[in-house]
Amino acid sequence: MPYPSPDFGQELRKRRLAAGLSLTGLSEAVHYSKAQLSKVERGIKAPSHDLVRLCDAALGADGELITLVARTARDTPAEPAPGHVDEEDWIMELSPDGHNRFHPMGRRQVMSAGAASLMTWRSTNAEPIGPAAGTGMLEASRAMFTHYRRLGQSVAPGLLLPVLIAQTHTLRELSAQSDTGTRRQLLALGSRYAEYVGWLAQETGDEQAALWWTRRAVDLAAAGGDPALAGYALVRRALVTLYRDDAEETIALARRAQSGTLPPRIRGLAAQREAQGHALAGDRDACLRALDRARDLLARHDGDSDEPVIGTMHLPDSVGMVTGWCLVDLGRPREAGEELDRQLAAVGPDAVRTQVRYGVRRALAYASAGEIDHACALTEQLLDGVSAVRSATVTIDLRRLSRVLARHADHPSVRQIGPRLGTLSRPPTS
Numbered sequence: 490m491p492y493p494s495p496d497f498g499q500e501l502r503k504r505r506l507a508a509g510l511s512l513t514g515l516s517e518a519v520h521y522s523k524a525q526l527s528k529v530e531r532g533i534k535a536p537s538h539d540l541v542r543l544c545d546a547a548l549g550a551d552g553e554l555i556t557l558v559a560r561t562a563r564d565t566p567a568e569p570a571p572g573h574v575d576e577e578d579w580i581m582e583l584s585p586d587g588h589n590r591f592h593p594m595g596r597r598q599v600m601s602a603g604a605a606s607l608m609t610w611r612s613t614n615a616e617p618i619g620p621a622a623g624t625g626m627l628e629a630s631r632a633m634f635t636h637y638r639r640l641g642q643s644v645a646p647g648l649l650l651p652v653l654i655a656q657t658h659t660l661r662e663l664s665a666q667s668d669t670g671t672r673r674q675l676l677a678l679g680s681r682y683a684e685y686v687g688w689l690a691q692e693t694g695d696e697q698a699a700l701w702w703t704r705r706a707v708d709l710a711a712a713g714g715d716p717a718l719a720g721y722a723l724v725r726r727a728l729v730t731l732y733r734d735d736a737e738e739t740i741a742l743a744r745r746a747q748s749g750t751l752p753p754r755i756r757g758l759a760a761q762r763e764a765q766g767h768a769l770a771g772d773r774d775a776c777l778r779a780l781d782r783a784r785d786l787l788a789r790h791d792g793d794s795d796e797p798v799i800g801t802m803h804l805p806d807s808v809g810m811v812t813g814w815c816l817v818d819l820g821r822p823r824e825a826g827e828e829l830d831r832q833l834a835a836v837g838p839d840a841v842r843t844q845v846r847y848g849v850r851r852a853l854a855y856a857s858a859g860e861i862d863h864a865c866a867l868t869e870q871l872l873d874g875v876s877a878v879r880s881a882t883v884t885i886d887l888r889r890l891s892r893v894l895a896r897h898a899d900h901p902s903v904r905q906i907g908p909r910l911g912t913l914s915r916p917p918t919s
Contacts, residue, residue, distance in 0.1 A: 495532035497541075497557045502530045504548045519543040519820075520859040521896070538734065539857060539889060545771045546820025552771030623671035626663060630656065630678055634797050638685065642803065643841040645879035646689035653689070657682040661709065676713030680706045681797045684718070687725060694881030696729050720751040720759070721799050727762045731769070732882055739766030757786030758800045761811045768815035776815050784808045803840040806832060810847055817850055822857035829854060842883075845874040849886045856893040864894070865902035868910065875913050888914045 505515050512530075516523040521540055528534035536544070536558065545554040633656065641649055660679035664672040687702030703725045710718035723746035730738040743766060746759035760783035767776035787808065804810050810832040816825035829851035836843050848871045856864035868890065875883060891914045894903045 497536060497554065498530040498532040500554065500557055501526075501536075501544060501548075504550060504554070505530075508548050510548075515544070515547065518547040520857065537892065539893065542771060542818055542820035543822070543857065544820070546773075550771070551773070555769075555771040623663070623667045623675065626660075627671070627674055627678060630660060630675075630682075631797065634678070634682060634685075638797075638802060639839065641685075641689065642839060642843065643877060645877070646692040647879070650686060650689055650693075653682055653686050657686060657705075657709075664713075673713040673715075676709050677715050678797070680708075680710035680713065680715065680718055681799075683709055684721070684725070684799075691729065692878075692880045692882060699729065700726065717751055717755060718799075720746045720748065720755045724755065724759050724762050724800075727759075727766070731762065731765055732885055734769060736766045736769035739763075739769065753786045753789035754799060757783045757789075758807075760786060761808065764811060764815055765818070768818035771819065773819050776819065780808055780812055780815070783811070801843070803836065803843040804832075805835040813854075814847070814850055817854050817857070822854040826851055826854035826858060826860075841874045842878045842880065845871055845878055845880065846883050846886075849875070849883055849890060853886055853890045853893065856890060861894070861897050861900050862902050864890075865900075865906050868894075869906050872906070872909055872913060884914060890914075 505512070510518070512523045512526050516526055519526075519540065521543070525534065525540075529536045529540070538558070541555055541558050544550070545552060548554070637649060637653060657679050660675045660682065664675040664679070667675060683702050683706035687699045687706060690702055691699035703722045707719045707722045710716070723742045727739045727742035727746070730742065740763055743759045743763035747756045747763070749756075751759075760779045764776045764779035764783065767773075767779060801807060809828065813825050813828035813832055816822070816828060819825075829847055833844065833847055833851060836847075838844070848867065852864045852867040852871065855867065875887065887910070891910055894900075894907070894910070897903050898907070
């Protein structure tokens with residue numbers, strides 16, 4: 490949480506007066522009460538991050554007000570050291586109530602812990618599998634992966650993780666019994682499964698597991714002759730720092746993933762992430778430049794590859810959607826709401842997780858613009874989807890929305906959705 494800052498308050502007052510605005514005028518521009526703004530200016534109340542962004546935009550500060558806000562230092566999770574994909578046993582514990590727990594163990598640990606005495610099924614076929622069997626496994630696994638990604642749009646991540654982890658393991662083990670060509674394809678597909686597992690792990694709120702699985706995806710891809718996924722791993726790590734409000738690290742990671750040696754799609758996704766980092770920092774010009782670069786790079790992507798697409802497959806115009814996302818953080822909520830209206834109209838109704846993710850941000854935009862009835866109506870339409878997908882990252886924006894609406898606690902629309910919104914704003918459990 491931010492701390493009260495006399496320096497910020499003084500600078501806010503200085504810029505407000507230079508712009509010829511009274512406290513009432515600024516209050517009307519940012520939709521915060523005059524009393525709250527007065528306390529912030531006097532350094533006796535901490536400004537929320539949302540208020541800082543709105544004031545920065547309203548006063549044309551180009552991110553300078555944002556840099557004055559003291560943030561709680563948060564260490565970036567240490568990235569697990571690279572490992573060999575064939576030196577671990579993966580242990581999955583499943584319970585009848587639906588909870589599950591995954592952890593990797595070195596094979597010496599398995600033996601010393603007595604885990605080898607558990608019920609196990611190990612392949613006794615040491616002979617290589619034939620090309621036809623390998624091809625059949627690839628085709629089936631690719632089709633299942635597309636199905637699982639679609640299913641992931643409408644169910645809680647914890648329900649899919651066991652089967653996705655098991656499939657990743659199967660592809661890894663089969664690769665050891667395949668000819669060279671088939672082995673590479675199996676490992677490459679396994680890397681896509683592992684990357685998706687990492688994303689779902691982040692959706693449960695487990696950053697460490699997300700980073701571990703991203704590292705496994707890089708290992709599998711490299712073993713299959715595809716070093717490019719290491720670039721996308723930087724984009725995934727930047728998503729972790731983005732949700733931690735760390736603009737500087739988000740930008741740095743995203744820039745590292747824009748090497749000219751990487752495929753255009755990875756560089757385009759990295760440019761989008763860089764834009765989101767610039768938006769957090771309040772740098773509108775740098776944000777728009779990164780979005781332009783992203784659009785150009787993504788337009789060069791060759792979609793004819795047999796491998797599953799890296800990144801989202803449910804956004805007809807990802808740059809347009811990310812533009813709407815960025816406008817919220819740039820303190821331009823009305824523009825953000827209008828852009829997100831256009832983009833969400835093109836998203837299919839089955840893409841529930843995508844509808845919820847960007848729909849909550851659209852509701853946040855309209856709430857921040859003072860359109861409380863409209864924001865509440867949009868939010869009410871999303872609550873069933875929020876409950877179904879149980880996303881830790883969506884919950885972060887849902888809490889922001891809840892705080893904005895709490896300033897209008899006596900509004901009838903807020904009172905109507907308040908209890909359920911409060912329940913769903915709590916961090917989800919896997």
